[in-house]
Amino acid sequence: MKALVIKNLKKTYSNGFEALKGIDLEVEKGDFFALLGPNGAGKSTTISILTSLTNKSSGLVKVFGKDLDINLQEVKKYIGLVPQEFNFNIFEPVIEILVNQAGYYGIPRKEAHERADFLLKELDLTEKKHSQALELSGGMKRRLMIARALIHKPKLLILDEPTAGVDIEIRRSMWKYMKKLNQDGTTIILTTHYLEEAENLCKNIAIINKGEIIENTSIKKLLNKLKHEIFILDIDRELDTLPKLNGYNLNLVDKTTIEVSIEKKEKINDLFKLLSEHNINVLSMRNKSNRLEELFIEIIEGEKK
Amino acid sequence: MKASIIAFNTIVIKEILRFSRIWIQTILPPAITTILYFIIFGTLIGSQIGDMGGISYMEFLVPGLIMLGIIVQSYSNVVSSFFQAKFSKSIEEMLVSPVPNHIIVLGYVSGGVLRGFIVGILIGIISLFFTKISIENYLFAFFVALLTSILFSLIGLVNGIYAKKFDDVTIVPSFILTPLTYLGGIFYSISMLPIHWQYISMLNPILYIVNLFRYSVYGISDVNIYFALFMILFFISVFFIISMHLLKKGVGIRN
Structure with missing residues (x-):
């Protein structure tokens, strides 16, 4: 089964800027997929549409067989998003951010606390459980966003530059964790500017430029093109x-x-x-x-x- | 259904924790302002005014000040909370999740209602230090307070959805809400005004709300209470529909 099917996806913003010019993309279930492209290529727009933060102009999006236009609520349950920018209330304690997010997905409070404790341990944030998010370092904030994205156990995890601004040691430990998640069955779509990250982690890749997919293949095949x-x-x-x-x-x-x-x-x-x-x-x-x-x-x- | 209830509870708990964490900014100021109103307008100036509508000026003030608290606090809670969530982008936590729009509206409105009620009750308790109040119809008073806080929470939500900068959050309370509230019969009965000013005052929606609540407390009103009730219910429906429409379209929150 395909984790993601995108057909002829277009997005034109109100100022007339054509961010996506009809892209087609398929991601297999269980894949670790890299979506690469220069700044302004259309990566974040694509991700925003998948997570319903941006309304598409036209085209089809299916997540695990469910049409975004018809089964929006179900599609949302399948997806976990780690966005590029920090998007939590910095005045809220870490545990509240996680438990609230679980609540939005209909997870009862007791279970939410159990899941939050587990994820905080996995991501080495237990000590910061009751700290306000503003007290966390950059790397910790990134890990908090990963924990938040995983709180409802999504089948498809979208990581939009998850290691940006993170030191090498934490980046490596995050890679290890992402690999583990993928091995455990979570399909992952990764956008990154660290191409070493994509090469190390991903099986398949799409390169997007100026709103069009210009390359869509496996990392191995792509590297074979290197002259x-x-x-x-x-x-x-x-x-x-x-x-x-x-x-x-x-x-x-x-x-x-x-x-x-x-x-x-x-x-x-x-x-x-x-x-x-x-x-x-x-x-x-x-x-x-x-x-x-x-x-x-x-x-x-x-x-x- | 169960998931929606959990999501609703989550938003309400989040809102309660938010305004409780900053109680010095949210709960304390209206309490202090009310004490000043009672001392200056009630005790010092009020003693020179005498009775108003068959009750002492101090007694006359109480329902209006409670309504003032409820209106301002319900409104402020929702507009500031929603705008902050937009500003910090933490609103995306909700938007990417399967929380239905009506639950978002109900959750935020409930937060506003709760803060409005807490402040309203606090003002009521403070007023007991200055005068005696015997509420004529508790149930009706509760009902009017509830409808008022729902209405102004919804207006706050619409303002929060549209607001693009901090100035947009303060424009409505400063230039619309405060003048209408002060001219809405909190500090005087409109029967004291010249007849043409009475007619102009009738265009102020807050006048109906204050009088409705005063009616529930003392059984006296400057306006027709059925018309006032109809107006509140009508505007609640209008602003609920507007909020739902804006959230569905993603105005101010989605690209």
Whole structure:
């Protein structure tokens, strides 16, 4: 069963701005799906329509087979939303935010408290249970929004840049938690500007630009489209000039760092061998930028042309 | 149905906790203002005025001041709470959930009614320190207070839905509600006014509400109580329909 089906979805705002120009999208049940795009591409509009915060102009939206126009209340029960911006009353205590949210979904207060306690523990917020939301750090506020989105046990979780502004340690622990949620059966749609996040977590991906879906495939297939990768090599001795290596485009970044562009068909072992022959040993190596990021820029730049 | 009741209770509890948390801003000021009214208008000036409509001026003041409290507090509670929820975007918590629009309206209105009643009762208790009141018809008094607080909570909700900035929240209470309330027969009987001013006063809806409540307390009124009752019920229906329509259309809350 499809978790989400979108057909010919259009949105034109009252100022005439066409945010969505008839997008089609399908997300399988159990998927961890990335919806990527530059700022203003239409990601947030799409999410707002799914969560009924924005009225669509036309098109069809079905969530787990239920039509948004016909079964709005049921669709709302299926979806949990972690929005981009903090959208809770900062003067309310953490526990009240969670219990109230459960109440809006018709969950009795006693059960709501039990669920809230469980989620606070899972997201490492138990100590802040009775604190006002304004006392929480940025990372804690993000985790609070995740807990709030999960309080009614949604089948489809929409994460709109859930780790924005969060330090690396918390981001990693949030990734771990999201993976666990997905493994437990929750379908997840993620929008993010950290493409490393999408590459690490997601199975399938759609790229949206200027209100149109320009790519919709699996992450693996998309990465296969990458024609070349740029690596940074840290070497064991100082060089003033680079030796000429046939077939490789090398660049000396500084005396002990080389940048190399490797074509998809080329083997990196061959490069290491050639470097060794010139008495250059590689101490460590890394991608210049995230692979998905390179591809993303390539696709978006291609669209501009 | 059960889910709707839980959602309704949640909104009401949230509202009670909200205005209780800030009781220094919500409950205390009307109590202090009322004490000042009783001291200045009731005791100092009132003693020079004498009887009004067959009762002492102090007694005359009490129903009007209770209504003033109920009107202002019911209105303020809903308009400020709803606007704050919009401003902080926490209204989205409700909008993404399956809470029906009529439950949102009833929940917010109930919050306004409760705050209006708490302040109204507080003013009633304070008035006992200054004068004796024997309410003629408790049930009718309760009914009138209830309808009034429902009406002004609904008006507050409509204002909250439309409000885009903090100024929009204060314009109606400052420039419409307060003048109408002060000219609505709280501090005087319209029979004291020249005849043409009496006719102009008849256009003020708050005059009917204050007189209706005064009628339930003392059995005296400047206006026809059936007409007054009809007017309140009519405007409750109008503002309920407007609120539901605005929420359905998503005016001010959805793109």
